[in-house]
Amino acid sequence: MSAQTPVIVHPQGRMDAARAPALEQELRQQLAHGHHRLIVDLSKTTYISSNGLRVLLAAHKTAQQDGGSLKLCCLSPRLLEIFEMAGFDQIFEIYEDRNAAENAFAKVGG
Amino acid sequence: MGKAQHFQLTILSDFSNLGAVADFITHAAGESGLDESASYNAQMAVDEAVTNVIEHAYHGRQDGQIFISCESDDDEFIIVIQDYGKPFDFNKVPKPRVKGPLARRSIGGLGVFFMKKLMDKVEFSSSADRGNRVRMVKRIR
Numbered sequence: 543m544s545a546q547t548p549v550i551v552h553p554q555g556r557m558d559a560a561r562a563p564a565l566e567q568e569l570r571q572q573l574a575h576g577h578h579r580l581i582v583d584l585s586k587t588t589y590i591s592s593n594g595l596r597v598l599l600a601a602h603k604t605a606q607q608d609g610g611s612l613k614l615c616c617l618s619p620r621l622l623e624i625f626e627m628a629g630f631d632q633i634f635e636i637y638e639d640r641n642a643a644e645n646a647f648a649k650v651g652g
Numbered sequence: 653m654g655k656a657q658h659f660q661l662t663i664l665s666d667f668s669n670l671g672a673v674a675d676f677i678t679h680a681a682g683e684s685g686l687d688e689s690a691s692y693n694a695q696m697a698v699d700e701a702v703t704n705v706i707e708h709a710y711h712g713r714q715d716g717q718i719f720i721s722c723e724s725d726d727d728e729f730i731i732v733i734q735d736y737g738k739p740f741d742f743n744k745v746p747k748p749r750v751k752g753p754l755a756r757r758s759i760g761g762l763g764v765f766f767m768k769k770l771m772d773k774v775e776f777s778s779s780a781d782r783g784n785r786v787r788m789v790k791r792i793r
Contacts, residue, residue, distance in 0.1 A: 556674065559703045560667035589674070591699050592762035603754060620692060627769055628762060629750035 548579040548647045554586040557594030569601040578610030581643045585616035615643040657724045665706045665716035684724035693770040700763035701786050709737025729790045736783035742776035
């Protein structure tokens with residue numbers, strides 16, 4: 543489909559310094575292909591460290607520069623706590639499920 | 653209850669060992685009576701600390717040794733992380749900007765920020781001949 547359709551990325555397991563580079567590569571590839579509307583579904587992500595957060599932040603910044611954004615969905619209460627601690631709940635749009643995140647893109651003319 | 657416990661793990665400074673470190677801390681914390689939330693917080697603080705050691709003390713070298721020990725009594729769960737890499741002054745790590753718009757966020761120092769937030773006490777010491785030592789305490793209950 544077009545670059546307007548949000549792309550869903552679904553990282554699984556622990557997003558620590560060992561695993562964050564793979565997520566970074568995947569997000570960079572999507573952005574390089576013009577997909578600047580990204581949804582990261584964290585339903586299968588059990589943990590995220592500062593390295594993982596850094597990757598999400600960098601991708602969000604690039605997406606925004608290209609007129610898109612990176613939205614998040616399906617965070618466990620524990621992950622949400624980490625996001626809130628770092629103030630990341632203020633810079634990311636966080637949705638309960640994929641549908642809500644997709645609808646949010648649709649509303650802004652996606 | 654009332655029994656002092658001691659756990660030890662030695663790893664090489666390779667990010668691929670972070671999963672084993674998390675399992676080790678979760679096990680030690682559980683055995684020491686920390687609840688699930690406190691245990692999760694302790695494993696995150698240690699994950700951030702060990703990541704810092706690999707990045708800043710060993711500069712990504714994968715053959716440096718990292719010694720992790722946990723001790724507990726009725727009141728406290730104490731974790732000590734020791735390395736013999738380049739001396740690193742944790743106290744000089746800048747504080748991250750965790751408020752404000754995206755463009756003004758600085759992300760450096762987020763690991764140390766989490767360690768301090770997640771644990772009740774965090775102490776750093778460092779010297780050329782004794783390496784770096786991080787001591788963190790989580791109160792039990």
